[in-house]
Amino acid sequence: MSTMSGDQATFLLGIFMGTIKQESVATKNVIAAIPADKGDYKPDDYSKTSLELARHIAAAxxxxxxxxxxxxFDPSGPTPIPESVKTPAELAAWYEQSTADKLQKLKALTPEQLTKPVDFRGLFQLPAVMYLEFASNHSIHHRGQLSAYLRAMGGKVPAIYGESYDSAAAKKAAGG
Known part of the structure; x- marks a missing residue:
């Protein structure tokens, strides 16, 4: 692993926090778009249910x-999502608050904290700040899976990068 300077890590923190903040809005909207009665939907026997996949996105x-x-990194710790969070709407609200809380804490980190090498399951070590990019990429990947579930389960696909068919149709129906 090459060495990262504190200035580089601080610069990356700003970039990654902006990405997480922007992407979290779309992720929250996709989670919230799961119809309340379709949390058990899955496209096949090998896939997670829509609510399991949404919980995976938020927890990871x-x-x-x-x-x-x-x-x-402690993979053995308890899931960060309270057991009381049961519905897509509750999960979307929890995710939004959790993301806001994490972003506040991240702002206060020192260059030393950001550059500290952290082991990931014995597979690789990265400077701590790089896990923010990993978090964003992981969420975007699984959000894509979840958004593909939505229409098949009778839900509406929200705007992610610009309008979706469903968001454009809703806008048109509202007179916009």
């Missing part, structure tokens, strides 16, 4: 964005 992002804050 919470864990991965915690790495620079905690200075370690």
């Amino acid at each position: 992002e919470a864990r991965l964005t915690s790495i620079p804050i905690e200075g370690k």
Whole structure:
């Protein structure tokens, strides 16, 4: 692993936080778009249900964005999502608050915390700040999976990068 300077890590923190902030809006909207009665939908026997996939997205992002804050990766810890969070709407609200909380904590990190090498399951080590990019890429990937579930389960696909067919149709129906 090459060495990263504190200035480089601080610069990357700003970039990655902006990406997480922007992408989290789309992720929250995709989670919230799961119809309340379709949390058990899955496209085949091998896939997660829509709610399991949404919980995976939210929990993994919470864990991965915690790495620079905690200075370690602990895959054995309890899921960060409370058991009381049961519906897509509750999960979307929890995810939005969790992301805001993490972004606040990330702002306060020192260059030393950001450059600390952190092991990921013995597979690789990265400077702590790089796990924010990993978190964002992971969420975007699984959000794409979840958005592909939506129309098949009778839901509406929200705008992600510009309008979707469903968001454009809703806008047109509202007179816009």
